[in-house]
Amino acid sequence: MKRGIFIFLLSLSFCLSFPLTGNGQGKETGMLKLRTGYGIPIKSFGKFTGDLDYSSFVTGGAHYGLEGFYFYSENVGFGGLLSYNRNKIDAQRFTGAYINSNFIYDTAFVNINPFRTVIGLVGFCFDLPLNEYAAFTFKMMTGALTVTKPAGIVRVQTEDGDELIFRETKDTRAKFTIFTAAGMRFSPLPDWSVTMEVEYIGAQFDFSYKMNEAPVNRTNHVQLLMLNFGIAYFIE
Numbered sequence: 001m002k003r004g005i006f007i008f009l010l011s012l013s014f015c016l017s018f019p020l021t022g023n024g025q026g027k028e029t030g031m032l033k034l035r036t037g038y039g040i041p042i043k044s045f046g047k048f049t050g051d052l053d054y055s056s057f058v059t060g061g062a063h064y065g066l067e068g069f070y071f072y073s074e075n076v077g078f079g080g081l082l083s084y085n086r087n088k089i090d091a092q093r094f095t096g097a098y099i100n101s102n103f104i105y106d107t108a109f110v111n112i113n114p115f116r117t118v119i120g121l122v123g124f125c126f127d128l129p130l131n132e133y134a135a136f137t138f139k140m141m142t143g144a145l146t147v148t149k150p151a152g153i154v155r156v157q158t159e160d161g162d163e164l165i166f167r168e169t170k171d172t173r174a175k176f177t178i179f180t181a182a183g184m185r186f187s188p189l190p191d192w193s194v195t196m197e198v199e200y201i202g203a204q205f206d207f208s209y210k211m212n213e214a215p216v217n218r219t220n221h222v223q224l225l226m227l228n229f230g231i232a233y234f235i236e
Contacts, residue, residue, distance in 0.1 A: 030235040031077065031125075033067040033195065037228035039085045039117075045202075045223050048093065052101060054150060054168070055220045057094045058115055061087035063226060069125045077125040081141060081179075085117040085224065089150070104158045112152030113170070117222070119201060120144050121179050133188070137197060139181040146174040147222050149207045169210045175203035181228070191234050199226040 039061050041047075046058035063086070069079030095108040123141025130136060151170040157163050183197025202223030209216055 029071040029077075031067075031069045031071065031079070031232055032235070033230045033232035034064075035067055035081075035083065035195075035228055035230040036062070036064040037226055039063045039087060039224045039226045041087060042223050042225050043202075044221050046087075048097065052094075052097055053218060053220070054089055054094075054112060054152065055115070055222070057090045057097070058087045059090045061085060061114065063117075063228075065119070067125075067230070067232075071125075071127070075127050075129075077127065079122070079125065081119065081121045081123075081139075081143075083119040083226075085119070085226070087115045087117075087224075089114065089152070094154075098154060098156055104160075105156050106159045107157045109155045110152065112154075113150035115150055115222075116148040117224070118146040119179070120146075123179070127185065133186060135185045135187075137181075137183050137185050137195060139179070139197075139199075141179040141181075142176070143179070144174050145177045145201055145203050145222070146172065147203075147205055148172045149205075149209065149220070165212075167210075167212055168216075171207045171209040173205045173207060175205060177201055177203040183228070185232070193232040193234070195228070195230040195232055197228045197230070199228050200224070201226070 041058045045055055047056065049056045063083055065081065065083030067081045069077035071077035089112045091110045094110050098108040099105045121141040121143030123139065126138040128136045149171045152168050154166040155163060179201045181197045181199035183195060185193045185195045187193045202221065204219060204221050206217065206219050
């Protein structure tokens with residue numbers, strides 16, 4: 001994390017000292033964008049690791065939000081981003097993992113809410129035109145990643161017909177994090193653009209919750225690769 005903060009501050013210093021030039025949207029230009037897309041869990045988040053933690057069974061989910069930037073030079077803008085992401089739990093994989101975890105378990109049923117993430121960031125957007133209709137875009141931002149680990153109930157029936165119930169409470173945590181994105185902007189109409197970007201955000205969270213009234217503390221790496229599409233309007 002310290003290395004990421006150093007890289008961000010170095011990029012910030014570079015942006016303020018050496019603004020890019022070119023055929024961008026023009027000086028003193030504002031940009032507003034509606035964004036939507038698909039968030040894909042990566043690394044240990046959403047990858048079955050052999051245990052029964054919710055985060056091992058997260059699937060891809062939709063996200064949407066808003067962006068706004070002020071271009072203080074032709075190619076460099078400063079602004080903010082707000083996005084909401086919702087990732088469900090793969091119930092089929094999760095119930096299968098419960099059944100496989102104990103030979104006396106016969107069937108399992110789950111009722112678990114999705115993981116929810118809220119991203120609030122500020123930083124820089126680079127707009128590097130290729131021609132009149134297309135540009136390469138890059139964002140370097142920092143801010144808070146807020147994650148809600150869901151509550152859920154798992155009901156397991158044994159071979160003898162007994163029922164076991166496992167209940168987990170939810171927990172919400174927030175972390176400072178670095179956000180990067182790269183993509184393309186296309187301008188089919190004056191003042192309007194369509195954007196396509198690949199984004200990455202992630203942080204390590206120490207969740208504290210209860211399972212059947214017993215306190216549990218667990219560390220999860222929540223990391224998302226987001227495919228983002230947007231409609232942007234530029235205001236001179």
